[in-house]
Amino acid sequence: MKERIIDVAQALVQSRGFNAFSYRDLADRILIRTASIHYYFPKKDDLARALIERYRSDFEGAIQDIDCTARSPQDRLSAYLKMFLELSKGGSRLCLFAVFSAELPSLSETVQEEIKIFYEKNIQWIGDVIDDGRRAGLFSFPGGSRDVASAIFSFLEGEMLVQRVFPSKEPFPEVPDAIRILLSWGP
Amino acid sequence: MKERIIDVAQALVQSRGFNAFSYRDLADRILIRTASIHYYFPKKDDLARALIERYRSDFEGAIQDIDCTARSPQDRLSAYLKMFLELSKGGSRLCLFAVFSAELPSLSETVQEEIKIFYEKNIQWIGDVIDDGRRAGLFSFPGGSRDVASAIFSFLEGEMLVQRVFPSKEPFPEVPDAIRILLSWGP
DNA sequence: GTCTATAAGATGATAGAC
DNA sequence: GTCTATCATCTTATAGAC
Structure with missing residues (x-):
């Protein structure tokens, strides 16, 4: 039952926001x-x-899966993007944390702290992957890997907002061109 | 008075969301x-x-100002980014439309339509500018200018979400590195 | 234009029966 | 665990006096 409530609540948050649904x-x-x-x-x-908690543990589980299968930086990043988009159900649902960020000051301190941790984990992980890729000569970008990782994450969160407004837009390709360009990731 | 109400309401929307404040x-x-x-x-x-309506007309006014002074594509894009960030008060306030997108399905049809128009206008304008820049040999990117423009816009919207969560992060540089990379915009 | 007063319904939350 | 019943409060909204 607990899980079922979370399921339904999550769907409502991802579509309307946390303050726009009630227990009713x-x-x-x-x-x-x-x-x-x-x-x-x-x-x-x-x-x-x-x-x-559940969304974050789902995410972390998926990330661990990716790390365990230990493929190339490109495959890891691809898998990450795929997972990211899957959890968001292709734009009809926003990333849970994009919604929470938009409503941040209306949420409790604890929740705000959790959101921060989620962002941090994601950016950290992306940063590690692209750093690996750069050292292996697969990616090329100027500056620190954290900055580029942060830019990738920002792009993903923002892209969901845009995609929600233009549902007619073609679905996200597995690896968006913007990210290929950012990483000089040839085809 | 009308303006004053809008001022206060906008600040509340940009910080908490539209559904998280009341007439009270x-x-x-x-x-x-x-x-x-x-x-x-x-x-x-x-x-x-x-x-x-007001937010959009502010935006369009600012864009027209930029177009009238008719500088280089680089200057126009810089001016746009600066304006974009100014309206959002450096992250403490989100872009009004980022918030509305996050709550989209809870808003009226009319409002949803207006949001779409705003996005469209912005992406169209950015696309025109970077297209000019490419033809002038100032920018370089593969694919259609609209796709890159859309990516830039997504990045900006998403970056605000991230910046809100990490207020300690250094403030937005005038032209974010991610955009320089996307456009192969040398220093 | 701004106020008081008030309605009708929603909302988060609790007590206590089953 | 789930229910009925109930609460105080909030929310949007209107009517009508000043």
Whole structure:
């Protein structure tokens, strides 16, 4: 049940935002009473934290999978992008953290801190991968790998916003051209 | 008065989101009663439309200013970026449209349409500028200018989300490195 | 134009029966 | 665990006095 509530809540956050849905919205969709949801998540902030925790652990699990299979930097980055887009259901759902960032000052301190950790982990990981790639002569870019990693991550988060507004746009290619250019990643 | 309401409302939207503030929040800040706000903006959707209209006209005015002074593609793009960041008050405020995109499905059809127009205008303009730049041999990038313009815009919107989470990060340079790389824009 | 007063409904939350 | 019942509060919105 707990998982099911999180499922539905996540879908609502990713489409409307955290402040634009109520326990009633959840209850109606799950066919349960709001009091039952309060049993699992007494305060709405508890729900926010649970949402983040699962999303983040999904992400970290996926990243570990990628690291374990230990392929080339290119394959790792490709796999990351694919996973990123999958979790967001191709734009109809935003990245959970893009939504939370947009509403950041309305969220609790704890949640804000969790969001920061998520961003940090992602940028760190991308930075490591492209650094590996550069050392192997596969990628080429000026400056620090962290800056480029941050730019890639910003681009991905922003691209979801744009894609939401233009659903007619062709779906994300597996590796967006912008990233290929940023990394001088030849075809 | 109307302008003042829009000022305060815009600040609230850019920090918390459209669904996370109420007429009461506005009233408390402006030292007025909620009924008075309803006099100017009967429905909250009227306020949303007014917000968008002003933001968009500010943007278009600024873009026209840039076009009239008719400088080089590089200067035009620099000026655009500077304006973009100014309107967003350096990350403490998100781009109004980044917030609206994040909450898109919770907004009215009319508002959604306006958001689309804003995005379209911006991407179109950036595309024209970098196309000019490419023809003049100042920029170099593979593929269509619209795709690169879209990537630049996505990056900017996303960068604001990231900057909000890491306020300690150094402020946006006038022309972010990512954009220099995307355009092969030498120093 | 701004106010008081107020309505109708939503919202987050709790107590207590089953 | 799930329910009914209930709460205080907030939210959007309107009517009508000044």
